[in-house]
Every structure is written in structure tokens, then in C-alpha cells.
Amino acid sequence: MAKYQSYLYHVAYSVLRSSKDAEDVTQEALLKIYASLPQYQHQGFKTWITRITVNKAIDYKRSLERKREQLTDEPELLFPVNPTHTVEEEVLHNHRRQRIRECLDDMPHNYRDVVVAFYIEDKSYQEIAIEQGVTLKTVESKLYRAKQWIRKHWKEEEWG
Template sequence: MLAGDEEAFREVVRTYRNYVFQIVFSVVRHPKDAEDVMQEVFLKMYTSLPQTEVKGLKAWISRVAVNKAIDYKRKAYRQRETATDGMEEAMPPPSLSGSDTEDPLLSKELQALVMRKLEELPENYRDVIIAFYYEDKSYQQIADEQEVTVQTIKSKLYRAKQWIKQHWKEEEFE
């Protein structure tokens, strides 16, 4: 379709730029990350379109955008997971009972259990829970990092707590 026609490709980019950004942003949730992924989408289009027979261009662009955004999230998650390997040892155990005289092994086990359970949380809730409770950040700091309002952070924390109440059983922590 666009083989060798750079002006036609520029027109496609102009036409679909905002559309691709909206799709990617809905997955990655950060404007700068969305810009990076959007560049990857257009690079993929530029290299693939000359060899690809595309019947529904907008649908194909949507699929590429979603796939690239998901790939980006997976890669970011793996990088964060690698960066937090050994975090159980580095982080002080959460003081759930308020007693500092607990058996240290029990605290380590409880801490490891909490970290495993946190992995079950949806990512947008997990990020807020870790930032607020483990990293001791304020609503404002988290809101600034995520480029959202303080009210959004409060809502995410509330929803995260509701999710935890529904999905975690108290017996698992005894």
C-alpha cells in the first residue's frame, strides 16, 4: 500500500496519531510511555505495511497498537520484578500485629506471604498500595508520579482495599 511512498505514510501518521495515542495510553497509563510505544507502532507500520496486505487499516493499526502497548507493559513489569528481586530481605517486615517481639522467622514468612499476595493484585492497585504503605509516599507524591489527581489515588487505594477484602482470606495470614 505505502511501498516507497513516504508522503502517504506521513499522512497516515497525521491521520492516526491521536487515535494510536489514545489506544496506547489506555493500556500504559503514562503519557511519556504512550509516546514511546506510539513511536514503536509507527515504526512497525513503516516496516510492515509495504509487505502486508491490509484490508482494514484502522483495525490493523489498532491491533498493532494494543499488542505493542501490552508488550511494553510486560517488559516494564519484568524489569520492575527484576529490580525488586530480594526485596523481601531488604524491606522491613510489615508490623501487622504491632508486636516487635515476634519470632523473626515468622515475620519473614509473613512478609513473603504478603509480597506474594500483592502480586495477585491488579497492577494499578498494586502500584498504589506499594507506594503508599511500603514506600511511605503521600497521596500527592503518588499522584505526581502517576500524573493523576490526588482524588484518583484515593479512589485507587479505596478500590485496592475493597479488592483485598474480597479476595484475601484472614486465615491465610494466621
């Protein structure tokens, strides 16, 4: 372990580009290597441990990307769901969430960005302006136009 820990850390870091994540993956890889020693076939030890570490790092990176996708692909999940809902209410709620997602997908990109940032991510006009590199007035205008677009394109009876 002492002999290869630094080497394995650098292998993990080359995949992940994060020192904290590389440390975690190095520890997982060392545990996996130790547990897998009985299966080792005495052919290129350094290659074998490198392959285990690279695979652990790739798996870790994929899991991070899946978590990120889940957070960004379903912004309506940021809203808490009341656990006392009946099955019917839950079905209606899920249908409404699906409609919101579809409508947000239909919304022009520049409007969708400010609507999601302001209403779902609960960011201030100032935060949005800084993130998008625009003036405060531009954020106000985009939100105003987004509201107009919503009034024109979303029918109230769809949200019943």
C-alpha cells in the first residue's frame, strides 16, 4: 500500500481532476486491490493495480455525472412532495410535473434559463445577471418577456 498509494493517487487524479475525489477513489481502489489479491495471476502487478484504479475512477466519474444529470434534468424535483397525498393526488402531481418539464422544453432557451434560475433555483436578479454576464435590466426584461410568453402559450386548463 505504501509503495503504490502515491502512484495510484496520480492515476485517479488524471481521470478525475479533483484531489478530493482522487483521494477517495485511491482508497476504494486499494481496498479493491486487497480484496482481489487471491485472484491476481502474477502477471504485471503494476498494470493490474492501474487498471483497477482507472476503472474505479471512471465508475466514480460516471456516478457523479448521473447525479448531476438527475439534478439538472428534473428541476421540479426540487419542490418537496407532501407524503400525505393520496395515490390520485400523486398521479396528478406527477402528470403536472411532466407537463411542466415539457413546457419548459418548449420555452425559448433564453427565457427558460431565467425562469429556471429565478423560480426553481430561487436565485436573485443580481445572481442571474452575474451568471449570465448581462445587466440587471436585461434579467428583468427576460423575465417579463418569459411571463408574457407563458401567458400566451400555456393554457390555464392544462394545469387544473
